[in-house]
Amino acid sequence: MNDYTVRTIRPDETRAAGDLFRSTLHLGPVKDDEWPYAERMHQPQRGIGAFDGELIGTVRSFDTELTVPGGTRLPFAAVTGVGVRPDRTRRGVLRAMMRAQLDDFTTRGVPLAGLYASEAVIYGRFGYGAATVTRDFEIDRRRAALRPEVPAGGEVSLLSADKAVERLPELYANLLGDRPGRMTRSPHWWPGFERALRRAEAPVTTVVHHGPGGADGFAQYTVDRHHWSQPSEMDVWHLEAANDDAYAGLWRYLLGVDLVDRIKVPGRPLDEPVELLLTNPRACDTVSVDDGLWLRLVDVPAALAAREYDGEPVVLEVTDPFLPANSGCYRVCPDGVSRTDVPGELRLTVDALAMLYLGAWRASALATAGRIQPAEPKALARADRLFATTVAAWCGTHF
Numbered sequence: 001m002n003d004y005t006v007r008t009i010r011p012d013e014t015r016a017a018g019d020l021f022r023s024t025l026h027l028g029p030v031k032d033d034e035w036p037y038a039e040r041m042h043q044p045q046r047g048i049g050a051f052d053g054e055l056i057g058t059v060r061s062f063d064t065e066l067t068v069p070g071g072t073r074l075p076f077a078a079v080t081g082v083g084v085r086p087d088r089t090r091r092g093v094l095r096a097m098m099r100a101q102l103d104d105f106t107t108r109g110v111p112l113a114g115l116y117a118s119e120a121v122i123y124g125r126f127g128y129g130a131a132t133v134t135r136d137f138e139i140d141r142r143r144a145a146l147r148p149e150v151p152a153g154g155e156v157s158l159l160s161a162d163k164a165v166e167r168l169p170e171l172y173a174n175l176l177g178d179r180p181g182r183m184t185r186s187p188h189w190w191p192g193f194e195r196a197l198r199r200a201e202a203p204v205t206t207v208v209h210h211g212p213g214g215a216d217g218f219a220q221y222t223v224d225r226h227h228w229s230q231p232s233e234m235d236v237w238h239l240e241a242a243n244d245d246a247y248a249g250l251w252r253y254l255l256g257v258d259l260v261d262r263i264k265v266p267g268r269p270l271d272e273p274v275e276l277l278l279t280n281p282r283a284c285d286t287v288s289v290d291d292g293l294w295l296r297l298v299d300v301p302a303a304l305a306a307r308e309y310d311g312e313p314v315v316l317e318v319t320d321p322f323l324p325a326n327s328g329c330y331r332v333c334p335d336g337v338s339r340t341d342v343p344g345e346l347r348l349t350v351d352a353l354a355m356l357y358l359g360a361w362r363a364s365a366l367a368t369a370g371r372i373q374p375a376e377p378k379a380l381a382r383a384d385r386l387f388a389t390t391v392a393a394w395c396g397t398h399f
């Protein structure tokens with residue numbers, strides 16, 4: 001029996017909800033001078049709390065859009081702030097909040113939701129699947145020289161913190177492109193960016209790349225340098241380029257920053273050709289490859305219909321225990337997606353479908369792991385082709 005209730009967080013409870021979430025991550029309450037930023041990150045009516053007399057759990061989201069293969073952008077609920085008080089865990093509080101939140105997305109007609117998972121074992125049961133894969137890499141700057149044929153790039157210029165806050169939202173929107181998994185950054189995302197920029201311990205540097213058509217890329221980084229005799233590290237927080245020239249120009253700049261020994265770049269797309277810029281590709285080390293965005297197809301027919309496909313039809317039999325209206329057979333082909341009574345060729349749960357959806361995982365790889373059960377084994381090769389994408393799925397926006 002549940003001895004708690006789940007309801008929408010009131011505006012006067014927002015700060016307590018934020019602090020509860022922080023405490024579950026072993027962080028202290030938000031400081032008074034940071035609250036003006038943090039408050040703007042909470043979209044009204046999107047916070048959910050569990051109460052048993054006191055607030056014991058919280059989850060929230062903000063509205064944005066996600067690019068799906070083919071370039072269409074779908075409404076997307078960015079889920080964050082998930083936490084349950086440690087003296088109330090493992091009694092179904094998260095499950096009850098996920099129920100309320102996914103029901104709310106369904107009622108409001110939001111086809112996709114996603115999150116970054118603190119642990120990879122939590123969200124599959126609610127239908128979320130790891131739908132992008134990211135790479136962290138590090139460059140030994142002292143060994144990294146650019147190959148002669150690398151494009152020269154354009155001019156790179158510094159941007160003050162005030163100008164970064166003012167100009168980057170529009171610049172980011174202009175260079176978003178159509179890579180699957182990319183998301184628009186809502187007015188509830190940028191305050192976190194501003195807080196990080198203005199409150200960081202080390203100075204944050206923002207640079208913009210200018211091509212023939214104007215600003216077409218930017219990067220942001222800090223340099224950790226304690227003592228002249230110690231190696232110093234650059235941490236690249238953001239690197240966005242609309243084209244190859246901007247990408248090369250930004251790397252030419254970053255590799256040229258003085259008094260830096262190592263450049264650390266987390267959470268990048270798998271197909272980023274950074275090694276190919278270097279005369280010695282081994283100056284770049286992959287440090288880890290991890291799950292990135294966890295995606296939830298809230299409305300399976302709408303989500304399947306919105307993306308592009310290539311190749312021959314496949315019939316998928318999808319099971320969604322948490323949102324059973326999604327369960328059923330779908331005929332998927334480049335001409336469209338329709339529900340069908342024809343028996344499914346490939347059986348899978350909705351979290352595995354999310355792993356397939358942006359093209360990060362091949363159907364045959366999911367079958368190898370038992371995540372897809374093929375009633376018709378030949379359908380795997382067709383599904384591999386149908387769901388393949390020309391560029392790797394990548395979100396690049398942490399929330």
Ligand SMILES: CC(=O)SCCNC(=O)CCNC(=O)[C@H](O)C(C)(C)COP(=O)(O)OP(=O)(O)OC[C@H]1O[C@@H](n2cnc3c(N)ncnc32)[C@H](O)[C@@H]1OP(=O)(O)O
Pocket residue numbers: 024025079080081082083084085088089090091092093094095096115116117118119121122125
């Ligand atoms: C998107 C984000 O914000 S990521 C941040 C997530 N937050 C954190 O990691 C903070 C620390 N952890 C917590 O606050 C909590 O442990 C939570 C939110 C992860 C889980 O909350 P709980 O109320 O304990 O989850 P609940 O009791 O509803 O569990 C639901 C199911 O998930 C499982 N589960 C929940 N958390 C975990 C975990 N950390 N590891 C393994 N299994 C877990 C439960 O065993 C249960 O399994 P079942 O479906 O077989 O019954």
